[in-house]
Amino acid sequence: MQKLAIYQVDAFTNQRFSGNAAAVVPLSAWLGDTELLAIAQENNLSETAYLLELADGHYFIRWFSPITEIDFCGHATLASAFVLFQLKPELTELRFSTKVVGDLTVKKQGDWLQMNFPERPAxxxxxxxxxxxxxxxxxxxxxxxxxxxxxxxxxxxxxxxxxxxxxxxxxxxxxxxxxxxxxxxxxxxxxxxxxxxxxxxxxxxxxxxxxxxxxxxxxxxxxxxxxxxxxxxxxxxxxxxxxxxxxxxxxxxxxxxxxxxxxxxxxx
The missing domain is CATH 3.10.310.10 (Diaminopimelate Epimerase; Chain A, domain 1)
Structure with missing residues (x-):
């Protein structure tokens, strides 16, 4: 039986039961897309983020809703950084590589986390x-x-x-x-x-x-x-x-x- 750690975080808030809930699942190797989607469906949250460590402070991140894989998700990135900063308190900055939107960085600024996104104009x-x-x-x-x-x-x-x-x-x-x-x-x-x-x-x-x-x-x-x-x-x-x-x-x-x-x- 394979066992995976899972964390659930309320993002964009400082109070539980508000903001947006995301699941964060660190991996040692990628699961198949069918399994990644099934876990997201079981979690039944707006997003589940999967993390694979590439180097110290550098992770590949993927996001799944209960329906499909998502190209870009902010709140689950925030939740992921929050978890990683707790697991590795010596870090003050993280880098996430993605499939679609390039690399994203997150900096710790007190109890706020600052994500650096590409501009996506309307x-x-x-x-x-x-x-x-x-x-x-x-x-x-x-x-x-x-x-x-x-x-x-x-x-x-x-x-x-x-x-x-x-x-x-x-x-x-x-x-x-x-x-x-x-x-x-x-x-x-x-x-x-x-x-x-x-x-x-x-x-x-x-x-x-x-x-x-x-x-x-x-x-x-x-x-x-x-x-x-x-x-x-x-x-x-x-x-x-x-x-x-x-x-x-x-x-x-x-x-x-x-x-x-x-x-x-x-x-x-």
Missing amino acids: LPVADVPAALLKGLGATPVQVLQSEQAWFAVYQDAATVTALTPDMQLLKQLGPWDVVVTAPGTGFAEGQYDFVSRYFWPANGGDEDPVTGSIHAGLAPYWAAQLGKTELLAYQASKRGGVLRCELQQDRVLVSGQAVMYLQGQIQL
């Missing part, structure tokens, strides 16, 4: 799918598209928090997901620069609690709108999550906190 589109507009149920003031998702921009945070999308319609937009966003004015006493929610029925589930990867597109958009390069963001799901974002040339620094929920053992 661009205006001429043709907006009817399924997007009908599925969201409220007309956005602007629609853009990145390589990851459709962006629906609204005038105020209240509209974003009140949306009740038709997931069957949004599922038709796959492989793209959908992020809705608005300025943070009038929300939580205006302490956030912008808010968002993320829907991904084609690739993972109805609503993702906190989505680090999409802030590689959201942060550049709001930086241009607000005229600032450092932003504080809130993802307004039921669990909620806080993200610090900073632009540095063609990179986006996304920082968050994390809390350990459990650690255990998988038996295969």
Whole structure:
């Protein structure tokens, strides 16, 4: 019987039972993709991250939702770094190699972890799918598209928090997901620069609690709108999550906190 360590971490929060939960599974050798997906389905979290050590402080990382392998995931990268920094407290920086988005680094900054992502901009589109507009149920003031998702921009945070999308319609937009966003004015006493929610029925589930990867597109958009390069963001799901974002040339620094929920053992 093969035994694997497993950790479950709440990411983009400093309180358990909020933020976005991710499973982290360090490996000594890759399992088959069928097994990796089966474990992710058994975990039934938005993401399970698998880590294979390449050198001290350098890991290959792969992410699986219960539906499919994912090209890029922020919260499970944050969770993975949180686990590794606990296992190896002498380290202050980690490097993750990936299949699609190149190498990502994570630096320890007190109880915040700063991830260095490639900028993934969202661009205006001429043709907006009817399924997007009908599925969201409220007309956005602007629609853009990145390589990851459709962006629906609204005038105020209240509209974003009140949306009740038709997931069957949004599922038709796959492989793209959908992020809705608005300025943070009038929300939580205006302490956030912008808010968002993320829907991904084609690739993972109805609503993702906190989505680090999409802030590689959201942060550049709001930086241009607000005229600032450092932003504080809130993802307004039921669990909620806080993200610090900073632009540095063609990179986006996304920082968050994390809390350990459990650690255990998988038996295969």
